[in-house]
Amino acid sequence: MNKSDFIAKLAEDTAMKKSDAEKFLDAFVANVKEILISGDKLQLVGFGTFETKERSEKEGVNPATGEKITIAACKVPAFKPGKIFKEELNR
Structure with a gap:
C-alpha cells in the first residue's frame, strides 16, 4: 500500500475528505519526526x-x-510494536 492508497482508506474509514485525511497524515508524520x-x-x-x-x-x-x-556513529529511528499489536498480528 502506498501513501495515496492509505490516504484513501483513511478518508473512507473516517468519513473525511481525502484532502483532510492527507493533511492529517502529513501532520502526524511531521509530529513524529519532531518528537x-x-x-x-x-x-x-x-x-x-x-x-x-x-x-x-x-x-x-x-x-x-x-x-x-x-562507519560513523549515528541516530536511527526505531519502532517497537506493542504487545497487543504483536498478538493481533500473530493470530
Missing part, C-alpha cells in the same frame, strides 16, 4: 513505540574495493 528529533519517544498504547536509537561507530568493508572503512 524523535527532540530525543523524546512516542508511545501509542495498543500499537507501539516510536523512538530514536544510537548506533555506535563500527568498521565496515567497501564491497567494491575491499578497503576497510569506518
Whole structure:
C-alpha cells in the first residue's frame, strides 16, 4: 500500500475528505519526526513505540574495493510494536 492508497482508506474509514485525511497524515508524520528529533519517544498504547536509537561507530568493508572503512556513529529511528499489536498480528 502506498501513501495515496492509505490516504484513501483513511478518508473512507473516517468519513473525511481525502484532502483532510492527507493533511492529517502529513501532520502526524511531521509530529513524529519532531518528537524523535527532540530525543523524546512516542508511545501509542495498543500499537507501539516510536523512538530514536544510537548506533555506535563500527568498521565496515567497501564491497567494491575491499578497503576497510569506518562507519560513523549515528541516530536511527526505531519502532517497537506493542504487545497487543504483536498478538493481533500473530493470530
